[in-house]
Amino acid sequence: MSDLKFSKDHEWLRVEGDSATVGISDYAQEQLGDVVYVELPEIGKQITAGAQAAVVESVKAASEVYAPVSGAVTDVNIALEDDPALVNSDATGEGWFFKLKLDDVAELDKLMDEAVYGEFTASLE
Amino acid sequence: MLVFVAGVEMGGENREKVVKSTSLYDCHVAAGAKMVPFAGYAMPLNYPAGIISEHLHTRANASLFDVSHMGQISIWGDGAAHALESLVTGDIIGLKTWRSRYTQFTDDNGGIKDDLIVTNADGRLMLVVNADRKHADLDHLEITFRDSLDIVMHDDKALIALQGPHAASALARHAPAVAELGFMSAATMAIAGIDVTVLRSGYTGEDGFEISVYAESAQHIWNILAADPGIEPAGLGARDSLRLEAGLCLYGHDINETTSPVEAGLAWSISKRRRAEGGFPGAERILSEIADGPKRRRVGVLPEGRAPAREGVEIINIDGETVGKITSGGFGPSVGGPVAMGYVDAKSAEIGTKVGLLVRGKTIAAQIVKLPFVKHSYHSG
Secondary structure, eight states: OSSSOOOOOSEOOOOOEEEEEEEOHHHHHHHOOOEEEEOOOTTTOOEOOOEEEEEEEEEEEEEEEESSEEEEEEEETHHHHHHHTTOOOOOOOOOOEEEEEEEEEGGGGEEEEHHHHHHHHHHHO | OOOOHHHHHHSSSOOSSSEEEOOTTHHHHHHHHHEEEEEEEEEEETTTHHHHHHHHHHHHHHEEETTSSEEEEEEOOOOHHHHHHBBBBSSSTOOOTTTTEEEEEEESSOOOEEEEEEOOHHHHHHHHOOOGGGHHHHHHHHHHHTTOOOEEEEETEEEEEEEEEHHHHHTTTTTTGGGGOOTTBBEEEEEEEEEEEEEEESSSSEEEEEEEEEEEEHHHHHHHHTTTTEEEEHHHHHHHHHHTTTTEEEEEEBBSSOTTTTTTTTTGGGGGHHHHOSSTHHHHHHHHHHHHHOOOEEEEEEESSSSOOOTTTTEEESSOOOEHHHHEEETTTTEEEEEEEEEEEEEGOSSSEEEEEEEETEEEEEEEESSSSSSOOOOOO
């Protein structure tokens, strides 16, 4: 079982201490298809849980990526600027979007673990 | 994150409750297609290869597209060509037997009701019209000609497009006669003993064919062609990115009742005789726009950087004034970056004009460019 947590909006988080790396799930990248552009937040930006943090564009559509928890952006994955297809090839690894310093680690309790998220996406089919 | 069903944004009025399927539905599902509602039909958006791969395969080799949702209409009777000219801008009377022509149905204001391909099928006129418009087009024809012509919509026929540089050699293995077929020409022939009508045309900018076949034989034709190792199926997603790079209009987006053929850059399809004689709906506006130039023009728009500029994005000039709007835009796989088209005021339409695109509150630098983005590779025989 992985250490990832998931939101209903198909973001994943990998938590280390009081910071978290955020991306979109493998299920989400598959639904979107070929990713051609990712708009990342500015480093230092304070984002509230549920607010728009990034935009991911596939060939056919633009979709918003929400912050699953509140925090300040400490890093963004600039590799996505030149190679947005990393989101397709390695959604939960090299295809990460941004890192947050968490305001409140208790917010993590509202997220799903991988098994629960797997059941959730299966229910969407 | 919002997970899209991309078909929704492709058609606008396509979220009909009753979703029909084409005769090729089982082939799409068997090939693992992602099916989406489009113009009232369950259609393949893409196959497991994905839109970019399907697009690039079409430009390099050949792809099969199910376009059976489009309307196939026959009209015949005394003076059919004459009669049709009262509704469209193109030269139909001068259309030779088994030749085809692109034209538009216009309205009294000179707006475009639909765009279509007309073929002189030796005694009948065969029309291929847009899926979203086919019932309106049929009504339009029936109301106008109900007492004088026979009009039939061929809901019992499928339409299969085979597009790409290897389309001709692949199809010739089953129907040698296609090698002799010129661009925008049609013929009846047999593929594996099945009667089909083949038109050398398409919507990708590549050489290719549209094959009309009775629905009960469509799967057989599809499977024969799909078995060719060089041919892969391609969905609506690739069809859209291919036609966008080829600078071809999508009805309901780049052309509609508010755009005239001249504004849309389609005046080439209005022949000398028709310009001289008029006699089509909206002729007054259309002919005066040909003479004096339209107020706005459809242009290619090339954004800098990687962010796509999609339909509805505002176009501004260097002074920050709004000069137009994007009507189709996205990622061009063969271009390797974003491509778009839209309408701008005539004075901003010159090739090379620097413009800005308002995307999510930011201004993206862009340039007005010549269409198409990818050179057409039509058959020149």
